[in-house]
Amino acid sequence: MSGLHLRAISHAYGRNRVLSGVSVFVAPGELVCLLGPSGCGKTTLLRIAAGLEDLQTGVVEIDGSVVADGAQKRSLPPEQRGVGLMFQDYALFPHLNVRDNVTFGLGKASGSRSAWLDDALTSMGVENYANAYPHTLSGGQQQRVALLRALAPQPRVLLLDEPFSGLDVTRRAQIRADTLQVIKQTGVATLMVTHDPEEAMFMADRILVMNEGRVIQDGRPTDLYFSPADAFVAELFGPVNRFQAKVQNGMAETPLGRFDAAHLDDGAEAMVLIRPEAIRLGAANTDPHAMPGDAPCAPAKPLPPGEKAQAAVRLEVITARPLGRSTFVMLRLDDGATLEARVPGVFLPDAGDAVSVAVNANQAHVFAATP
Ligand SMILES: Nc1ncnc2c1ncn2[C@@H]1O[C@H](COP(=O)(O)OP(=O)(O)OP(=O)(O)O)[C@@H](O)[C@H]1O
Numbered sequence: 001m002s003g004l005h006l007r008a009i010s011h012a013y014g015r016n017r018v019l020s021g022v023s024v025f026v027a028p029g030e031l032v033c034l035l036g037p038s039g040c041g042k043t044t045l046l047r048i049a050a051g052l053e054d055l056q057t058g059v060v061e062i063d064g065s066v067v068a069d070g071a072q073k074r075s076l077p078p079e080q081r082g083v084g085l086m087f088q089d090y091a092l093f094p095h096l097n098v099r100d101n102v103t104f105g106l107g108k109a110s111g112s113r114s115a116w117l118d119d120a121l122t123s124m125g126v127e128n129y130a131n132a133y134p135h136t137l138s139g140g141q142q143q144r145v146a147l148l149r150a151l152a153p154q155p156r157v158l159l160l161d162e163p164f165s166g167l168d169v170t171r172r173a174q175i176r177a178d179t180l181q182v183i184k185q186t187g188v189a190t191l192m193v194t195h196d197p198e199e200a201m202f203m204a205d206r207i208l209v210m211n212e213g214r215v216i217q218d219g220r221p222t223d224l225y226f227s228p229a230d231a232f233v234a235e236l237f238g239p240v241n242r243f244q245a246k247v248q249n250g251m252a253e254t255p256l257g258r259f260d261a262a263h264l265d266d267g268a269e270a271m272v273l274i275r276p277e278a279i280r281l282g283a284a285n286t287d288p289h290a291m292p293g294d295a296p297c298a299p300a301k302p303l304p305p306g307e308k309a310q311a312a313v314r315l316e317v318i319t320a321r322p323l324g325r326s327t328f329v330m331l332r333l334d335d336g337a338t339l340e341a342r343v344p345g346v347f348l349p350d351a352g353d354a355v356s357v358a359v360n361a362n363q364a365h366v367f368a369a370t371p
């Protein structure tokens with residue numbers, strides 16, 4: 001099968017087991033992100049795919065050929081795998097200019113790639129730097145050159161480890177977008193490591209969430225955001241309000257209403273996670289399912305079709321802060337705990353005001369409580 005196949009990879013450094021039966025498939029033209037907290041084994045997996053780390057258990061397959069097999073102790077060296085690599089330090093050769101850095105791995109083939117090189121330098125906005133040396137380039141320019149060097153030999157598989165982590169936030173968005181475009185034009189199978197969920201959402205066709213050496217969930221960005229497999233995945237993609245509840249008659253009751261918990265046993269302890277943006281607020285005397293617009297305490301708008309809302313409750317506002325396109329509102333629950341809401345537009349009730357609070361039930365996630 002074409003693309004990159006990592007099958008049941010396990011790995012330990014001495015007694016420290018860092019990967020436990022991880023399988024990953026990346027189709028040609030697909031960009032898959034490995035997302036997970038520091039130390040969960042992302043770089044180790046990438047290094048195993050590249051051949052920079054000896055494979056202990058499992059199989060690495062590229063375009064249908066086995067390039068490493070743990071059981072048979074067979075392994076193709078990195079340079080024979082058809083893999084392009086880019087790590088976060090870029091590792092450009094300081095004594096070579098941009099053009100020579102990019103074509104370094106091509107040998108005699110560099111002549112046949114000169115048209116590609118001119119186009120690629122232009123599409124990455126570094127065409128005026130072909131003769132410049134790495135130390136004269138900004139971090140963003142170095143990143144672009146490193147990416148082109150990885151792509152120059154037309155690899156079948158591209159492996160990127162935190163490729164944007166050294167860049168300042170203002171430049172990151174543009175460089176990410178340019179990088180995505182250049183990668184997508186090549187049709188290469190790309191496996192990219194990041195611990196930034198927003199970056200993974202932006203770049204990936206599919207995201208594999210990892211924790212402690214295992215894959216927790218594999219899905220499209222929207223699958224992970226709207227249907228997280230567990231609380232860990234839900235919390236990775238942004239802040240949540242958490243409620244403990246006991247399941248009764250298939251429902252979990254919270255101060256914001258009752259939520260479907262039919263997948264849990266009656267009497268079980270449940271955890272209900274509600275994203276700040278799943279909460280609708282309205283002035284206390286408006287329709288409970290109000291969606292605030294641009295004006296303070298705007299008239300109610302109905303929920304979009306297909307969305308179920310809980311009946312509204314009234315809560316006291318602690319503070320409301322404008323964030324530009326949205327407003328952050330902190331509310332007081334009856335037991336004194338706080339609830340965070342993020343509503344579109346400008347909605348600025350005063351501290352102490354009562355507002356009506358309703359929840360989009362499709363965005364409330366109910367899991368078994370972990371002890
Ligand atoms: N060469 C090594 N020798 C011993 N232990 C290692 C080695 N490389 C990594 N480890 C350990 O293996 C675990 C996984 O490391 P890895 O670099 O794969 O994590 P990561 O997910 O890439 O983390 P980060 O997001 O911080 O880069 C960590 O506990 C790390 O300390």
Ligand SMILES: [Mg+2]
Pocket residue numbers: 042043044161
């Ligand atoms: Mg790493």
